[in-house]
Amino acid sequence: MGxxxxxxxxxxxxxxxFVSLPENEARAKITASVASGGGEFDVVMISNYETxxxxxNGWLTDLDPYIAETDRYDADDFIPTIKEALSHEGxxxxxxxxxxxxxxxxxxxxxxxxxxxxxxxxxxxxVREFAAALHAPEDGVSGIALRGLAxxxxxxxxxxxxxxxxxxxxxxxxWRPMLDTPEVEAAVSTYVDTVRTxxxxxxxxxxxxxxxxxxxxxxAAMWYDASSMxxxxxxxxxxxxxxxxxxxxAPVVETDDAGWLYAWSLAIPETSRxxxxxWDFIAWMTHPDYFRLVGEELSWEALPxxxxxxxxxxxxxxxxxxxxAEPTLHSMDRATQENCMVHxxxxxxxxFVGIPEFQDLGTRVGQQISAAVAGRQSVADALRQSQTFAxxxxxxxxxxx
Amino acid sequence: xxxxxxxxxxGRTRAGRHAVVGKLxxxxxxxxxFIFFAPVLWMLLTSIKxxxxxxxxxxxxxxxxxxxQYRAVFTSEAGAYFLNSVIATAVSTLxxxxxxxxxxxxxxxxxxxxxxxxxxxxxxxxxLPVVAVIMPIYVIxxxxxxxxxxxxxxxxxxxxxxxxxxWMMRSFFLEVPGEVLEAASMDGAxxxxxxxxxxxxxxxxxxxxxxxxxxxxxxxxFFFALNLTAANAATVPIYLMSTMTSxxxxxxxxxxxxxxxxxxxVLAGWFAQKQLVRGLSMGAVK
Numbered sequence: 001m002g003x004x005x006x007x008x009x010x011x012x013x014x015x016x017x018f019v020s021l022p023e024n025e026a027r028a029k030i031t032a033s034v035a036s037g038g039g040e041f042d043v044v045m046i047s048n049y050e051t052x053x054x055x056x057n058g059w060l061t062d063l064d065p066y067i068a069e070t071d072r073y074d075a076d077d078f079i080p081t082i083k084e085a086l087s088h089e090g091x092x093x094x095x096x097x098x099x100x101x102x103x104x105x106x107x108x109x110x111x112x113x114x115x116x117x118x119x120x121x122x123x124x125x126x127v128r129e130f131a132a133a134l135h136a137p138e139d140g141v142s143g144i145a146l147r148g149l150a151x152x153x154x155x156x157x158x159x160x161x162x163x164x165x166x167x168x169x170x171x172x173x174x175w176r177p178m179l180d181t182p183e184v185e186a187a188v189s190t191y192v193d194t195v196r197t198x199x200x201x202x203x204x205x206x207x208x209x210x211x212x213x214x215x216x217x218x219x220a221a222m223w224y225d226a227s228s229m230x231x232x233x234x235x236x237x238x239x240x241x242x243x244x245x246x247x248x249x250a251p252v253v254e255t256d257d258a259g260w261l262y263a264w265s266l267a268i269p270e271t272s273r274x275x276x277x278x279w280d281f282i283a284w285m286t287h288p289d290y291f292r293l294v295g296e297e298l299s300w301e302a303l304p305x306x307x308x309x310x311x312x313x314x315x316x317x318x319x320x321x322x323x324x325a326e327p328t329l330h331s332m333d334r335a336t337q338e339n340c341m342v343h344x345x346x347x348x349x350x351x352f353v354g355i356p357e358f359q360d361l362g363t364r365v366g367q368q369i370s371a372a373v374a375g376r377q378s379v380a381d382a383l384r385q386s387q388t389f390a391x392x393x394x395x396x397x398x399x400x401x
Numbered sequence: 402x403x404x405x406x407x408x409x410x411x412g413r414t415r416a417g418r419h420a421v422v423g424k425l426x427x428x429x430x431x432x433x434x435f436i437f438f439a440p441v442l443w444m445l446l447t448s449i450k451x452x453x454x455x456x457x458x459x460x461x462x463x464x465x466x467x468x469x470q471y472r473a474v475f476t477s478e479a480g481a482y483f484l485n486s487v488i489a490t491a492v493s494t495l496x497x498x499x500x501x502x503x504x505x506x507x508x509x510x511x512x513x514x515x516x517x518x519x520x521x522x523x524x525x526x527x528x529l530p531v532v533a534v535i536m537p538i539y540v541i542x543x544x545x546x547x548x549x550x551x552x553x554x555x556x557x558x559x560x561x562x563x564x565x566x567x568w569m570m571r572s573f574f575l576e577v578p579g580e581v582l583e584a585a586s587m588d589g590a591x592x593x594x595x596x597x598x599x600x601x602x603x604x605x606x607x608x609x610x611x612x613x614x615x616x617x618x619x620x621x622x623f624f625f626a627l628n629l630t631a632a633n634a635a636t637v638p639i640y641l642m643s644t645m646t647s648x649x650x651x652x653x654x655x656x657x658x659x660x661x662x663x664x665x666x667v668l669a670g671w672f673a674q675k676q677l678v679r680g681l682s683m684g685a686v687k
Contacts, residue, residue, distance in 0.1 A: 019632050
């Protein structure tokens with residue numbers, strides 16, 4: 001808690017206290033508090049999933065007037081896609097602290113040994129060929145690692161970007177559920193078949209953390225996941241593959257891009273009674289100066305990436321992130337529905353469906369997919385069941401089927 | 402002669418079999434005790450590991466012990482959480498006893514009308530799952546500006562423990578022989594005097610047992626604390642949870658915090674042991 005002393009020194013009249021909880025509990029608690037006007041919090045950390053929905057409900061404070069009055073805040077320095085994803089009707093309702101997209105990490109050494117060449121942006125067919133060629137369970141190396149753990153924030157995140165690039169979608173503009181369409185089935189079959197044939201053992205219980213451990217211990221030749229993986233993979237203290245890996249853009253099929261977009265951002269609930277003090281804190285923690293402070297006081301590795309373009313111009317960070325800065329920035333810059341989806345959809349989001357019902361719907365569909373990854377049911381059965389879940393949600397949006 | 406010999410042999414075999422069964426049962430008891438103790442042992446061991454040893458799979462048993470995790474807990478802001486837990490637990494337990502002892506008296510020594518209905522009403526309040534009422538409680542607390550306030554937890558913990566305490570105390574009062582009370586009234590003792598000088602001393606082991614149960618429940622309570630507190634009134638279980646991070650590598654510090662969080666209850670139980678054994682077996686032996 002060393003950095004906060006800088007804020008306290010600059011704002012002696014503001015009393016800052018933190019509440020930190022694991023992600024699931026934090027999400028539930030913040031949602032309950034903001035939705036019911038509980039008013040316990042003056043600042044909440046949310047994401048680009050909540051921000052547009054909550055802003056539309058009138059639960060969040062419009063930050064534009066505060067931004068305009070803050071010295072050298074430079075909101076145009078935020079990565080444009082992230083800034084847009086945290087806005088509602090052109091106004092800013094939360095500001096990013098951290099941002100990520102998704103990309104593919106691969107073992108340069110294994111590719112060279114096998115005489116393979118990873119393109120800058122592979123297709124899923126190419127990824128499957130590489131996985132088949134490099135899969136060597138007898139040496140303890142799987143061809144690829146992919147999440148299989150149930151949960152909308154686990155298996156569904158990478159899978160949804162695959163569904164997008166195959167031309168699939170959850171709902172059409174009339175809210176007709178589309179999980180039983182050939183595009184979605186092709187995408188899910190490809191994903192499930194890839195991880196079952198050449199993936200890590202026990203993939204059905206493997207989430208981001210487990211995949212990260214395996215890849216950084218050298219147990220997988222490729223891994224498609226969040227760009228935040230670099231903080232584990234490039235850390236010599238916990239990774240044995242530092243210097244042996246390179247990064248490619250998210251694999252595609254029908255679209256030009258396929259990465260996702262996610263941001264942790266800070267917002268002020270409409271019920272806050274200390275809005276100016278809340279903004280003073282937010283401004284401090286998302287100001288361009290803050291990132292230099294983190295680098296100089298803690299370490300450049302600890303710097304939260306993906307929120308501001310200027311972060312990548314800090315020489316110390318640019319040098320550290322030489323290997324992955326470009327694919328990270330490129331992926332985030334291209335992560336829009338126009339670039340990553342074939343068909344129009346009535347909801348925001350790439351790796352999630354930006355409606356409140358998705359927390360529950362995604363959890364249940366994720367369980368079906370995870371069961372298919374485990375081999376307990378076929379992809380067709382999993383999608384048939386998922387389609388019925390999606391139908392009940394669709395009816396609340398006026399679909400009559 | 403033959404018959405006698407046969408009986409003796411049979412008797413010996415039976416005795417031998419008894420000994421074998423006894424040893425087997427003893428072994429089984431030790432095994433069961435170990436199974437129950439294993440998680441606690443694992444927590445103790447993990448709490449003196451470094452995070453990297455704690456996260457290793459298979460678990461490492463050879464490691465250099467460290468007190469770093471305890472140091473980290475003591476230098477964190479855990480003190481405020483412990484203080485909140487102490488206040489919520491102590492005040493709610495005292496309130497429960499102050500209410501439950503007279504209530505149990507009225508329902509046992511001097512049964513009021515419809516005693517059974519009243520008892521059933523008390524216990525029926527425990528039948529509704531807490532999760533079913535959390536949203537109304539949350540909204541009401543929000544509207545009267547009582548969220549994140551230790552008083553809210555005290556009220557809820559009192560209400561939560563009261564039914565159990567009334568039932569427990571009633572069973573202890575029922576054990577008191579009627580003759581003792583008659584003797585007291587013959588000597589002209591008033592109700593309050595009988596309570597203070599006769600009844601309370603006789604059921605004091607029961608009061609200790611009831612108090613300990615209330616302390617344990619209030620100290621460990623998680624659901625209300627998670628939903629109704631934030632920065633000001635959060636208790637120890639919330640602190641334990643806040644040590645868990647999304648990046649992993651938190652097991653050792655979580656274990657150290659858990660050991661410290663369990664200590665007060667273990668110590669309270671240990672000090673009250675003698676009273677407790679009497680109290681807990683009071684209802685069982687005539």
